[in-house]
Amino acid sequence: MHVIELERVSKTYNNGLRALKPTTLSISAGSFTVILGPSGAGKSTLLRIINGLESTTSGEVTVLAQKLTPQNISRLRAKAAMVFQQFNLVGRLNVMTNILIGRLHYNPWWMSLLYLFKQQDKTIAHWALARVNLTTKAWERADCLSGGQQQRVGIARALAQQPKIILADEPVASLDPVTSEEILTLLHKICREDGIAVVASLHQVDLAMNFADRIIGLNSGKVVFDGSPKELGSDRLRKIYLREDGSIDENIQLGMVN
């Protein structure tokens, strides 16, 4: 079953920049997909379109078998939770309240204004916190946690939405290599055990190779590779990271793949 389907979806920003060329692809339930590509390739644009945070210029987005429309966007957004590079926590609030923010989709707006939550929301938030192994930090201020712990809270907040999809926009870009590996291990475990499809954009090719079922390579808004890590040889990787002037992004270690 496909949880995400894009049919000739494109995006041109108001300044005329064509961030995504017509793209057709689908994502299977419970799969772990990594989007690779140089800076400015359109990775965030693609993720934000799936979540309805960015409008499309053309084409159709279908999430959980329903075409995205202004009428259903907030309901479907609850099922496609986002995880961000900068965690997007409210630093002055404690961890538990940050996780409960994931439940706001399900409550009336006036409850969210007052940070009021139902008992069921609290039960789900406790479960989500345990899922990321941070139960002992429930009442600490979010901005007192390490980067890795803050990202765990970001993942718990996403889980509190009870999503079918997690869209992670460079979830480890602000973390050291060991913590990055831990966070991706956690996302991978959640994907496998809870059957949640994860779509993550990454800059690290080695992590993509280790964790992805499928890699989508974007270059200048165009899908230039779509396959398993095994199929990603150095020639294909070069194609993903090729700049318009013919040079290759120097941060990419082409030796990582055969």
Ligand SMILES: Nc1ncnc2c1ncn2[C@@H]1O[C@H](COP(=O)(O)OP(=O)(O)OP(=O)(O)O)[C@@H](O)[C@H]1O
């Ligand atoms: N709101 C916007 N208005 C105009 N141009 C934008 C906007 N958002 C992104 N862009 C441009 O669209 C292109 C794709 O941006 P996007 O953020 O999707 O790339 P990315 O692959 O996620 O890059 P990075 O790895 O640096 O985050 C870039 O050239 C960017 O400057």
